[in-house]
């Protein structure tokens with residue numbers, strides 16, 4: 337039985353397995369560890385967490401020294417796994433909830449990740465081009481926290497992209513991670529990237545609080561988005577990311593990738609003004 341858990345853990349960390357197979361192992365590991373008595377449970381939990389830490393460290397050590405760290409292929413999958421299973425989560429929630437979290441992540445991967453060859457994903461060149469555009473046009477961007485970026489070669493049924501951040505907000509070393517999946521074909525990965533940039537701007541201007549200040553809400557109130565004021569925090573956060581993305585795209589080289597064709601030009605002009613003000 338014990339040998340069995342050891343094997344499962346090794347299979348989960350085995351790079352030769354694809355991420356969906358690793359998701360299946362993750363569920364098996366969590367279930368097996370849960371079944372054990374106290375000492376054995378602790379022993380294997382520790383072993384698993386240790387390997388997660390080692391994986392995170394090895395990724396950092398291999399990362400380039402450039403403006404941002406970019407992860408592709410297997411490294412991107414490992415970055416994803418080590419981020420969503422970060423041992424800080426264990427320290428915060430404890431073993432019982434962490435085991436449930438492992439099952440949740442495992443199910444999420446096995447149910448949502450679809451391998452797809454016709455990739456509709458942002459290229460590195462395009463991403464660098466957009467970033468240069470942002471750095472050139474928006475001064476404040478230079479003060480923002482560093483970020484890491486992973487391109488996962490799967491379609492995710494639930495998300496085109498995700499971002500994760502860890503630790504207390506500190507612009508120098510806040511851990512900010514973007515994950516980009518292959519995008520469903522009716523939408524542009526350029527818009528998906530700028531939506532994530534919207535979240536990134538938001539977290540930087542609020543220093544991690546993710547509230548929308550009253551002055552900004554007053555401005556948005558005058559547009560077609562007047563109901564945003566009374567929406568819940570999650571909806572506010574998502575809509576605000578889109579508002580910022582629309583503001584960046586309007587009257588820019590990326591205007592044609594804006595999927596919000598029903599939003600008026602007048603509103604988009606207001607959003608552009610807002611972005612200019614926030615990022616001046």
Ligand SMILES: [Zn+2]
Pocket residue numbers: 531535574577
């Ligand atoms: Zn979002």
